[in-house]
Amino acid sequence: MKNKIAFFDIDGTLIGFNGIDLIMPESTKMSIKKFREAGNLAFICSGRQIRFILERFGQDMFDGYISCNGTHIMFQGKTIYEKFISKDMLLLLKNSFDKFGVSCCFNNGYKGYSHNMDSDRIKKYNAQFKGEPYLIADWSIDEIIVNSLDIFYKNEAVLAKCIEHFKESLIFNFHNDDLSADVSLKSFGKADAIEYIVDYLNIPIQNTYAFGDGYNDIEMIKRVNTGIAMGNAVENLKKVADYITSNIFEDGIEKAMKAYNLI
Known part of the structure; x- marks a missing residue:
């Protein structure tokens, strides 16, 4: 069993607009790499579609992907759960x-x-x-x-x-x-997908972390053991987070991961 598992929103958390393009800070890339090298699991958890995610991040940067706001889950390159709207x-x-x-x-x-x-x-x-x-x-x-x-x-x-x-x-x-x-x-979102993958991998809930910034991250942040809001997050998310880090372009993910000894 892996040591810890962390879930990362995309827009405003992993990537942000620098005035020209959407970019991922180098400190974020290195932090996720170090986290995984220590034997932990890193998942994207986003409203974005899996096509966008794979085009932007590839197959190797993360262990799995929760896309379409929780309704599509991939692990090690295979779809393990999908939910459709009637x-x-x-x-x-x-x-x-x-x-x-x-x-x-x-x-x-x-x-x-x-x-x-x-x-x-x-x-x-x-x-x-x-x-x-x-x-x-x-x-x-x-x-x-x-x-x-x-x-x-x-x-x-x-x-x-x-x-x-x-x-x-x-x-x-x-x-x-x-x-x-x-x-x-509301019937099945990011938080439900996290619960599904944690059960699927038999990882204790106390070993779960999530990073987000938006309204659709609120339930995700509340469901994991340690919920981290970016400094640029909406106020409603900050109110329920266990920790508020700095903005995305101020090494927010790296600082939070160091604060919790994840890297």
Whole structure:
């Protein structure tokens, strides 16, 4: 059995925008390398799709990947768990977003399905991926397999309506500077995926750590033994974290891992 296991969100935690591109600090790369060399396990735990994760990080930097906000889990290169959104729920979401004037894309690990997205938004979304476009515009609900989604809203008032309408079933990890949000299921999210992999690998909960910065990281941070919020995290996450480290570009992950003698 491995010694410890750590889970890392991506955006705002592992990588950040430096004004030109999304980059991963060298101190973060080295800290994860040292952590794994000591016999520990490092997992990504993100709302991002597995296609993006593998294109950005490859197969060798981490031991496993929790993607699509918990609904897809890979370990040692193999998918060991996947959860999909029902057709009835997809239809409900589509109709509700139409009512609110919200555009969206329904995702799985390798393909996305755009709905009422304008051409500039589609181009920007596809630019995150290498090779062929990620988004498909011509589709029907009966044909698609989906385990996560993103929405794009006109203003914060529209987002507030979505949050209120789906308060019992969805978590909106919103990015108001971009008027977008990745959306996760309350019925099965990052925290549930962590619990699944910890049970799968028979690792004691006291040996678990998580690093995050967003609203969809709150339950993850609460579920592990030691939850660490980045200095750039939202305030709601900082309130439930066991430790608040410095910002992503101020060696936040390295400092936190040293604080807990993980490296």
